[in-house]
Amino acid sequence: xxxxxxxxxxxxxxxxxxxxxxxxxxxxxxxxxxxxxxxxxxxxxxxxxxxxxxxxxxxxxxxxxxxxxxxxxxxxxxxxxxxxxxxxxxxxxxxxxxxxxxxxxxxxxxxxxxxxxxxxxxxxxxxxxxxxxxxxxxxxxxxxxxxxxxxxxxxxxxxxxxxxxxxxxxxxxxxxxxxxxxx
Amino acid sequence: xxxxxxxxxxxxxxxxxxxxxxxxxxxxxxxxxxxxxxxxxxxxxxxxxxxxxxxxxxxxxxxxxxxxxx
Numbered sequence: 001x002x003x004x005x006x007x008x009x010x011x012x013x014x015x016x017x018x019x020x021x022x023x024x025x026x027x028x029x030x031x032x033x034x035x036x037x038x039x040x041x042x043x044x045x046x047x048x049x050x051x052x053x054x055x056x057x058x059x060x061x062x063x064x065x066x067x068x069x070x071x072x073x074x075x076x077x078x079x080x081x082x083x084x085x086x087x088x089x090x091x092x093x094x095x096x097x098x099x100x101x102x103x104x105x106x107x108x109x110x111x112x113x114x115x116x117x118x119x120x121x122x123x124x125x126x127x128x129x130x131x132x133x134x135x136x137x138x139x140x141x142x143x144x145x146x147x148x149x150x151x152x153x154x155x156x157x158x159x160x161x162x163x164x165x166x167x168x169x170x171x172x173x174x175x176x177x178x179x180x181x182x183x
Numbered sequence: 184x185x186x187x188x189x190x191x192x193x194x195x196x197x198x199x200x201x202x203x204x205x206x207x208x209x210x211x212x213x214x215x216x217x218x219x220x221x222x223x224x225x226x227x228x229x230x231x232x233x234x235x236x237x238x239x240x241x242x243x244x245x246x247x248x249x250x251x252x253x
Contacts, residue, residue, distance in 0.1 A: 006210050007217045037198030038191075039209055041216050075242045092236070097246075099236050100220045127206070153191045160195035 008034065008101055009128050012045050015093065015103050016130045018067060022060040024050040026120045026133045030154070033138070035126035038157040040150070044092070044104045048133075050117055051107040057081045069093045072102070112181045115174075125161070135162045140174035145182055 012031060019025045030042040052060070054077075061077035072092040074080050084091045090106040108114050116133040123132050132138075135158055142155040159166065198205040224232065229247035238244060 007214050009210075034209075034213065037195065037202065037205060037209060039194050039212060041213070043220070070240065070243060072236055072238045072240055072243065074240050098221055099224055099232065101217060102236075125202070156191050157195045160192060161199050 008042070008045065011095055011101055011103065012130060013128065014067060014095070015045070015047070015064075015069070018063050019047070019049060019060065020131075021063070022056050023052045024117050024120070024131075026117055026131055028116070028133045029138060029141070032123070032126065032132045032135075033154040033157060035128055036123075036135075036158060036161050038154060040154075043100050044102050046104045046106075048106055048108050048113055048116065050114075051085075054078065054081050057085070064093060068096050069103075070095075070097075072099075110181045112174075112177050115177065134170070135165070136167055136170040137174050139166075140171050140178060143171075144175040144178045 008031065012027060016025060016027070026048050027045060028048060029046045030040075031045045034040065034042060057080070058077045061071070061080065064071075065075075070093065071080050072094060073084055080091055083089075085105075085107050088107060088109045090104045093103040093105060108117055116137050119134050119137070120131040121134055122129060123135070126132070139155045139158050142151040142158075194205075198209075227235075229244070229251050232238065232247060233244060238247075
């Protein structure tokens with residue numbers, strides 16, 4: 001059966017549509033790989049945002065709740081902000097009471113995250129109008145930091161699908177940044 | 184010696200050649216997986232869901248127990 005709707009895409013679009021009113025965001029990792037055609041399962045969509053202050057977050061959270069999103073950690077935006085996001089801990093949002101798929105949200109925590117937000121891109125091949133971290137950044141993270149069999153297969157998939165457009169120097173540059181900031 | 188098929192490479196190349204057709208198949212596969220996972224989760228008691236998803240939102244916890252009583 002071929003579904004007309006797109007569970008992951010719809011969830012991501014509705015979340016990003018709200019987030020973009022308050023700050024810059026990037027969608028990273030598995031969701032980009034799946035939207036680029038990789039046939040594998042995922043339970044969540046990872047989103048990194050440029051840090052915002054408490055008052056802005058309260059407004060953002062309120063709009064998310066008005067659009068049927070709930071945070072698994074707390075319904076109090078002050079608690080979500082101070083106990084999690086500000087401490088660089090991720091939080092998860094679900095929509096319409098469904099635990100899968102969910103959104104993992106976190107603040108950019110270092111220069112590497114800031115760089116990814118600075119170089120964010122829309123990627124027409126994915127057919128979804130949202131900002132992703134660059135293909136090069138995703139390959140670099142998967143090959144240099146994450147390195148699980150699933151991540152290495154993800155990187156391989158991205159290398160094949162985007163083989164005509166890849167900037168190898170950029171991948172190497174980000175790998176060096178990973179060593180500097182994360183390893 | 185039989186050459187082992189590299190599914191990642193096979194599928195990536197197939198997708199690149201015909202993204203429109205492959206995306207329909209892929210969406211169907213992903214949506215089916217999500218629906219199946221959601222159905223399985225509905226069978227779990229609240230405590231298991233709280234443990235799996237590390238839920239600390241009291242409103243969600245309350246509603247999970249209320250639903251399980253129905």
